[in-house]
Amino acid sequence: MSKRVISKSLTRIQQLPFLALLLCSFCSLSDESSPSKKLKLLSNPVPFFSYTDKSGEMTGYSIDLSKNIIKNAGFDVEVEGLPWARVLKRAESVEYSVISGIVRTPERENAYYWITPISSNPVAFYTLKEDHIFIESIKELDALGNIGVLRNDYRHRILTDENAANIMAFNNWPVAIHSLLKHRTKSLFFSDMGLVLTCLDANINCTSIERIHTYRNAVSYIAVRKTETLKPVYEALKNAAEQFKQSNEFNAMVASYLNQSDDTAKLMTVENGIVSVKSNTTHHASNEGQ
Template structure:
């Protein structure tokens, strides 16, 4: 991998210069079906192809590596030249990263097989549940941490989190419509028992670049490349092909202004 060269074109002079791969990293956390790894170890999915297209437009050649969520978020925060996806944009994270371009939009909610006698209208009311399953260090985990919630059950992946609710180890899960539908189908779980008991908000995930020690020239290059690529015929074709492949999945989705919206149009 150290032999790979990243070729960057200077924005100001048009001259070429190179960096070794150890100076620039592209990290992704698996989010099936948009970011996933085949049995042969190849990365595939709409967001994988989109990021590859942005890199190519920016004149950058680099391998995309999968990383555990905690490592991805941490390295993108403390190391220079780390491109990562897909991170949810929140007020707490706002100053920690360069936000290159939006990738997906979703709605976060709490789901439970336990019917509520009255509607829940605030995060504080989630204390009524014995336990709420979340992905460790995910934005929803941090939302509950900010509320000093004591009823949080943390899991290393969403499959285990859903299992915990199905098996009654947790009484609710903080997730999304698209995520619930996808993982329940993939695991063969009966999720008809789950009801949305609280809707949090609409959220947007981004392709991000680390701030610490990162040259602003690289930031501008990637933002410009993302904008150009999203208006290209190549992106329209890739999006169309992937949406066609996804049409049989139990996930409502449509593309609008270069962002994959995970609800019905």
């Protein structure tokens, strides 16, 4: 064998470790940039639970809870706040996404993996006290006149399924509440917690509104879409959620929110890791003008 051939062979052999190292580097980069390593956290802005702070970052009880669980499960996280109707659409287009604050309903039961509950909240019908309207079941919707509800919200779907004739869908709850207060609608299909938080946050005097019929208790969750791809993600998040909610870190997080000086925090309580409105403040509302 000639010296030139031997030299070329040796050169190729010497290059093998470098090529192997380079290949491993690409493998590592591919693994780190894999969508499964980073999850998109989707949430609808709600006072106390999900809001933008002074620095422009999304924060709040449900955001911090979700981020801690996601990070403890070994994933990176990016938060995106959207109107509720867009949250569900965004979750369909972004495969590796997590929804924070989705209510668990029979219609959604088999469409999502349910990771851990966030809040528990009575869903009900509300009218003005002066109207003296009362119903005993959802089958009596005709007595409620025009019913205000959030557009594309799960309650909107319930009213549609019940063949309610006078649905008035709004793009946000403050407008829906003002519509009731100004007698443009006769009722709202909302929730105790939602009414309390919205009236307080929007500085609306809601003391003239009363709950007339409780439909059911709604529990919001952290969830992911039910697909084979997301099954291992769900299992990792489920385990991380169970561990985090039993930790001192979780207790400290809860205390930090409940001990805040703002009025919203004073209305909340947490039992077994689930947020609810204190029973003696169910009909709390701002005393300021409309």
